[in-house]
Amino acid sequence: METMEKHICIKCHATALDEDSVFCYNCGYPLNSNYCTNEVSCDYNNGQQIPLPEFACYCDSCGSETSYFQEKLIQPSENPQNEHTFN
Numbered sequence: 001m002e003t004m005e006k007h008i009c010i011k012c013h014a015t016a017l018d019e020d021s022v023f024c025y026n027c028g029y030p031l032n033s034n035y036c037t038n039e040v041s042c043d044y045n046n047g048q049q050i051p052l053p054e055f056a057c058y059c060d061s062c063g064s065e066t067s068y069f070q071e072k073l074i075q076p077s078e079n080p081q082n083e084h085t086f087n
């Protein structure tokens with residue numbers, strides 16, 4: 001059985017205590033909350049907000065900036081393929 005990936009707080013980089021943790025236990029920032037900012041016409045926001053990967057600076061569906069990127073919590077990677085392979 002595959003273990004679910006625990007989220008890492010984008011703000012303080014604490015690892016969440018549980019796979020289903022919603023907020024960072026250390027700083028209280030909502031985990032896994034990297035949403036597309038195009039609330040009007042994006043598929044990800046159609047009906048329910050679906051979080052994008054935590055490293056995504058832009059929505060891969062509509063090209064809008066993500067909330068993490070707008071808050072300057074993440075930067076576009078110079079080496080995206082290598083950097084985001086999870087172990």
Ligand SMILES: [Zn+2]
Nearest residue numbers: 009012024027
């Ligand atoms: Zn935190």
Ligand SMILES: [Zn+2]
Nearest residue numbers: 036042059062
């Ligand atoms: Zn989008």
